[in-house]
Amino acid sequence: MADLNVNIGGLKLKNPVMTASGTFGYGEEFADFIDLSRLGGIIVKGTTLHHREGNPYPRMAETPSGMLNAVGLQNKGVDHFIEHIYPRIKDIDTCFLVNVSGASVEDYVATAEKILALDRIPGIELNISCPNVKEGGMAFGTSCKSAAEVVRAVRKVYSKTLIVKLSPNVTDITEIARAVEAEGADAVSLINTLLGMAIDANRRRPILSTITGGLSGACVKPVALRMVWQTFHAVKIPIVGLGGIMNATDAIEFILAGASAIEVGTANFIDPQISEKIVVGIDEYLEKNNIHSIQELIGGLII
Amino acid sequence: MKKYILDFRISENAKLHDNYALLKLMPAHEEALPPMLPGQFVEARVDRSATTFLRRPISIHWVDYDRNELWLLIRIAGDGTRTLCNLQQGDTLNLVLPLGNSFSLPASKNSRILLIGGGVGIAPMLYWGKYLKENGYNPMFLLGFRSDKDMLQYELFCQYGEVYVSTEDGSFGEKGFVTQHSLLNGRFDNLYVCGPKPMMVAVARYAREHNLFCEVSLENTMACGVGACLCCVEDTTEGHVCVCKEGPIFNIEKLKWQI
Numbered sequence: 001m002a003d004l005n006v007n008i009g010g011l012k013l014k015n016p017v018m019t020a021s022g023t024f025g026y027g028e029e030f031a032d033f034i035d036l037s038r039l040g041g042i043i044v045k046g047t048t049l050h051h052r053e054g055n056p057y058p059r060m061a062e063t064p065s066g067m068l069n070a071v072g073l074q075n076k077g078v079d080h081f082i083e084h085i086y087p088r089i090k091d092i093d094t095c096f097l098v099n100v101s102g103a104s105v106e107d108y109v110a111t112a113e114k115i116l117a118l119d120r121i122p123g124i125e126l127n128i129s130c131p132n133v134k135e136g137g138m139a140f141g142t143s144c145k146s147a148a149e150v151v152r153a154v155r156k157v158y159s160k161t162l163i164v165k166l167s168p169n170v171t172d173i174t175e176i177a178r179a180v181e182a183e184g185a186d187a188v189s190l191i192n193t194l195l196g197m198a199i200d201a202n203r204r205r206p207i208l209s210t211i212t213g214g215l216s217g218a219c220v221k222p223v224a225l226r227m228v229w230q231t232f233h234a235v236k237i238p239i240v241g242l243g244g245i246m247n248a249t250d251a252i253e254f255i256l257a258g259a260s261a262i263e264v265g266t267a268n269f270i271d272p273q274i275s276e277k278i279v280v281g282i283d284e285y286l287e288k289n290n291i292h293s294i295q296e297l298i299g300g301l302i303i
Numbered sequence: 304m305k306k307y308i309l310d311f312r313i314s315e316n317a318k319l320h321d322n323y324a325l326l327k328l329m330p331a332h333e334e335a336l337p338p339m340l341p342g343q344f345v346e347a348r349v350d351r352s353a354t355t356f357l358r359r360p361i362s363i364h365w366v367d368y369d370r371n372e373l374w375l376l377i378r379i380a381g382d383g384t385r386t387l388c389n390l391q392q393g394d395t396l397n398l399v400l401p402l403g404n405s406f407s408l409p410a411s412k413n414s415r416i417l418l419i420g421g422g423v424g425i426a427p428m429l430y431w432g433k434y435l436k437e438n439g440y441n442p443m444f445l446l447g448f449r450s451d452k453d454m455l456q457y458e459l460f461c462q463y464g465e466v467y468v469s470t471e472d473g474s475f476g477e478k479g480f481v482t483q484h485s486l487l488n489g490r491f492d493n494l495y496v497c498g499p500k501p502m503m504v505a506v507a508r509y510a511r512e513h514n515l516f517c518e519v520s521l522e523n524t525m526a527c528g529v530g531a532c533l534c535c536v537e538d539t540t541e542g543h544v545c546v547c548k549e550g551p552i553f554n555i556e557k558l559k560w561q562i
Contacts, residue, residue, distance in 0.1 A: 022531075025530060029531045032307070054533065057523060057536050057538070058524055059536065060535070061524075062357050063356070064356070067357060069526070069532065071532070071533045074536070074543055218356070269357060269526045271308075272308060272399060272527075272529065273308060
C-alpha cells in the first residue's frame with residue numbers, strides 16, 4: 001500500500017479523501033454502507049450559532065449530470081451539535097471537521113469558539129460561500145474585504161486548523177484565496193456550489209422555492225478543476241479540492257491540479273460507498289504508477 | 304433498520320398498461336432479502352440515462368421472503384422512471400434499501416382498517432395489506448384510478464380483503480374520486496393513504512372531520528434518501544423533517560397541511 005498521508009496546514013489526514021459538508025450528514029447516515037474509519041476526514045453539516053429551519057420546500061432540482069440545492073443551512077445550531085451529536089461521533093476513528101457558517105462576523109466567531117473546546121474536532125471549515133442564505137454565507141466570500149474580515153476575526157480566537165471554503169461565484173477566486181491566506185487561513189477548500197437556476201416550462205415557474213440555488217455534481221468538475229489549478233499557483237497554503245468528484249480518477253485529477261486533499265460531495269447520493277471506493281482507487285493508482293507517496297502527486301500536472 | 308446497497312437481477316418485467324411496469328427482482332448474488340417493512344422504499348440507481356443523475360425513490364410494492372423476491376411498481380413520470388420501466392429480464396438494478404419509516408399498526412386486531420391508494424399510490428398498499436392480513440388484521444381497500452384501463456393489481460388486492468374501486472369516468476366501481484365513494488359513509492378506525500397530494504389532502508380532511516387515525520405516504524423530491532442532504536423536507540409540527548428518513552409515512556396530525 002502506498003503512503004496516503006497528507007497534511008492540511010498542520011492537520012494530518014490518513015488519506016486525502018474527505019466527505020463534503022451537507023452531503024454526508026454527520027457520517028452516521030452512511031455507517032451501514034462503509035467503514036467510516038477508512039476515510040481521511042468527514043466534514044459535518046454546516047453549523048450555525050443558532051438553530052435554522054432552512055428554506056421552504058422544494059429545495060432540489062435535478063439537472064443534466066448534476067443537481068441544484070437550496071437547503072439554506074438547515075441545522076439545529078452549534079449547542080445541539082455539541083450536546084447531542086458530538087458525543088455520538090467523537091470516537092469514530094477519522095478526522096471530523098465542522099463546517100461553520102454565520103449571518104455576521106460575531107456569529108462565526110462565537111460558533112468557532114464553541115467548536116474549539118471540542119477535543120476531537122481538530123479543525124473547522126469556514127463556510128463563506130453558501131449561495132442559499134440571504135445574509136452572510138456567500139456575501140462574505142465574494143469580496144476580498146469581507147472575506148478577510150471574517151477570517152481575521154475567527155483566526156484571532158481559533159487556534160486549530162482553519163480551512164476557508166471559497167465560492168466560485170466570483171470574478172477571480174485567486175484574489176479571495178490570497179486575501180484569506182494573508183489573514184492566516186491554514187488552507188482553502190474549493191469550490192462551493194455554483195449559483196444556478198431551474199425552470200419548469202409547463203408551469204412557467206421556478207422549480208426551487210428560492211428561485212436560484214447551488215449547482216453541484218459531475219457537471220461542475222471542469223470549473224472546479226480550473227479554479228483549483230489557478231489557486232494552486234496563487235497561494236502557498238494547501239488546497240482542498242472539491243466539485244463534481246465522482247470517482248478515484250476525478251480525485252487524482254484534482255490532486256494533479258494542486259489539491260492536497262479532496263472532498264466527495266454529491267457523489268455520495270448516487271453511491272453511498274463511493275468515498276471509501278475512492279480511497280481504494282487512489283491507492284491502486286499510486287501502486288500501478290509506482291508512486292510511493294500521494295505527496296509526490298500534488299500539483300504534479302505535466303504541462 | 305440496517306440499510307443495504309445491493310445489486311438485483313430482473314426476474315420479470317410485467318408491463319402493466321403503457322405507463323407502468325411491475326419489476327420482479329431477486330438479489331443478483333443470491334443474498335437473502337434484507338428485512339423490509341410496509342411503507343418503506345428503495346432508491347434505485349438509473350444507469351444508461353443521459354439526463355438522469357440521481358437515484359429514484361420507489362415504494363416497496365411486495366416482498367416474498369420464501370421466493371426471495373421483491374416487486375416494484377413504477378409509473379413512467381420522466382426519463383429516469385422510463386429507463387427503469389424499460390429494464391429487461393436478466394438486467395441488473397442497484398438498490399439502496401430499505402429506507403424510511405413504516406406504517407403504524409392499528410391499535411387492535413378488530414380495528415376497522417381502510418387502505419386507500421390512488422394511481423401508482425396503490426404500490427405500498429399491497430405489501431401493507433398483505434402484512435396486515437398475515438398478522439391477523441382485516442384490511443379493506445379503496446383504490447382510485449382514472450378509468451378501468453388504468454386499474455392495477457386488482458386481483459392481488461382481493462386476496463387480502465374486500466376491494467372497492469373508484470374511477471373518474473365510472474368505467475369500473477363507483478364514478479368519481481375515492482373521497483366520494485359510498486364506502487366512506489361506513490365507519491373506520493384507521494385510514495392509510497397514498498396517492499396524488501390533492502387526494503391525500505381530501506382524505507386527511509375527511510379523517511379529521513371524523514376524528515380518525517390517518518397516515519399518508521409522501522413523495523417529496525429526494526436526493527440522498529438517507530437523511531443527509533435535507534432536500535426532501537416536509538414542514539411539520541417539529542419543523543422541517545426529511546421525508547426520506549422521518550417519513551415517508553406521516554400521521555396527518557404532524558403535518559402542516561391546510562386541511
